[in-house]
Amino acid sequence: MEAAMLQALRDPAGVPSHPVIFLVLGVLTWALHIAAVQVMLGASALTLFGAFKQDAHWRRLAAAMLNTAKVAVSVAIVLGVAPLLFVQVIYDPFWYTSNVLSARWVIAFIVLLIGGYLALYAFYYRNPDMRAASTRGAWHLVLSIVLMLVVGWIMHVLSVQMLLPEQWMQWYAPAGHIDPSGQQLHAYHPARFAFFILLSGAVTGLWLLGYRRYLMGREDGHPAEDPTYIAWLKPLALNLALAGGVLALAAGAVWMLSLPEKMAWFATSAWMGAALVALLAAVSFPRLLGARLDTGLWGYAPFALGAVALIVVAAAREALRFITLLAAHGYDALDYKLNLDWYSTVLFFVTFAVLGGVVLGYLLTVAWKAGQTKGVYVPSPGLTRLGQVGVLLLVVWIVQYFAVGFYVWAR
């Protein structure tokens, strides 16, 4: 595929801000998305494991992880919208072609994701309190996990196919005969897929440490307080983080050794080195902390470092894509035609940073504190003021929408 062809596939409308902004936002939001996906997968797996145990601690963990998985799917979907948006902005020739060539699977993705999510809810409705009753309908959860892995596989294939423009014509028109069915998944890299899936073990281990710290922070006399459960969680979380990390790194090594020729540079690149260091640091950090894990806010630090490591991994993944397409196909994602639009650019960043920051800061703080409080939680005056400002910002945003809109309409 010639560079001129790839250029022709770009949208002629250009982009409303410098492409590097979309590149960076794509990396950051993809990291958040994959973190939610990995927590969801890990939480589902722990729920399934606990579903076949009689031990009280395992039953309690399974119940908590079932709720975690339910919310994590929501969060993964919501957060996944952003990188899906940004990839279309600067990599449209690659993303759209890859999707069209496997169109039936793209449509199947929607159906299977709905199926996986509903199966998770079906399991929840059959097991509203796993601590109090034995497990019913475990096959729903198995089905959910399988379907989630299948939709992950579809996304994986679409991401790999977009890196191989030299094969697109062969897939679309084998032997020169057009096949518009979109029924094939054409290219995949099992070791790459395994790396991201196995990494969910490490991420979930770090998540469990945060969960444990959250339980430790509850008010004295909270009905759910149980020191033996908190003590039981620690080795489980540490071992899970370590095992997940080791397995993911093993899969990652296979991935690096099996990269196609045009991507082989990546295995010895600084990007790969940085990702490796970040992951090793994240996995070993909780063990280095030792007893400090139980003091102050240190219990949350491993997951925070894990999130940073995922951002580094996301940046390395992006570098693999950006540099491969530039070096092998002459496609520079940063030279996209610019049709600068200040209003929509500024409105987004103000909405994101100010409105989103205030409102989500308020909501998440209330949710956090309410969960740690015995009885009814009443926010402090300062937090309440933050909520009032959040409401005001929402009203101001809506007023500006209509004010600007009516002005433009009447102009």
Add this chain to the structure above:
Amino acid sequence: MDYVGLYPVWYEPGIGSGWIVGLIATVHVLFSHTAVGAALFFAYLAHTAYRRDQPELLDFIKRYGLFLLVFSYVLGSITGPGIWYSTTVASPRGISALIHSFVWKWATEWVFFVIEVVGVYMIIYLVGKVDRATHLRISVIFGLASYGTMLIIIGILSFMMWPGKPEWFTEGGYLNGFYGANTFAQLALRTAFMFTMTAVVGGIVAGAIKDTAFKREITRKLALLGMASAVIGGLLFQWYMATLPETAEVIAQNRLPEWFSLSLVVALSVIFAWFAATWLRPGLLTPALASAMTLVVLVFGLWPEETARESLRKPYVAGQYVYSNQVIARDVPGLGIRSEIPLLERQGFQHSQVFVPQRLKTVTAENAAEVGHSLALTTCSNCHSLSDTGMRPLAGYFGGNRDVAEIQVYLQGALVTGNTLYMPHIPLNDAEAFALASFIAGMNRTSPLHPEPRRVAVNATAATPVTQSQE
């Protein structure tokens, strides 16, 4: 060699890719509009509950909210990106045009969406766990953020029909594309009907309430909301239609099926009658009947509305400059966009496309039908099924004609000139017109739509469609 940026084509012979997009979009409208209406309704109920000290209203919020977690926040949150995915494979340049003009608007909507998803969990699970003022504040935040998502998507939907201001073509700018009469008419219309959907779907939850007095109260609240919004929505529909481009009006009169208006009137009447009946006899409301009414709204209200919206913007798919067949149809100096028609006229479709195999670039006697198939995929299949089923089957427009020369004359008269209402300008050169005609003639030979050969009254200056229309 210059290229036009046409992507590979996905063609689904069973029902056509267009209908798959339509199906996903239609169910998403039900899920998402219900959620937005419910978010505002919840804010009202929470306010009433705390003002009158009626905790049972909070219980209803919790029940309806739990229902919506699956109905809107599982099914709706997946079918939303699902529309992106389906349009990506069915109409990549259509969705690309929207994405590239409105990426920041979608990103802004995403901020509201994140708040909405956090809010729905909190409004459900924090009932009784936070003080009343805090829960009410969360309800208000949830309602406003949810409505914020609608405010944003409406401007993009309006742009699909036509840019808000004509200056957009010459000056560009997000504001000129986003805001216009159609934006506000559509916003008002959808705001009304979202409450109708909230009331209809809410019946599924209210119908299961055991306490008779409480069921009466909730049922009547929903019925009043439903009746008022259905009537207001019906009136606003006139405003909405008045804000459509002139071509849409002509298309509405000539191309929409006769049952379209009737279907909407009947659906609205049945919905109004349903609410009136449940207001008078709340005991009538059961989850099963409310579910049936939800299906009525979906099949007889939303499906015709969504398919009409798709038809009315023909031959364009976005912004009155991207044709349904993905070709850039006109210059947009404001964004530096050039029409691709001159290049296609100069080089032909086959030589201008990226995704055409070498052996099909040039038409020969041997490959004419196969080149025609390739051309039909590119230029026709987005709106016309190439099989006997699905959206507007192509074979149905040629009356079973098997005469290649006659079909070629028709194609060159009706499409190459670009003078046919509702149809894109398709600048086929002589060889390509022959190839496409060969394919269509071959299709007519095998199509059960026309078991007997018939001749179409083809006019050499055929600026009008053939008479055997499927619509």
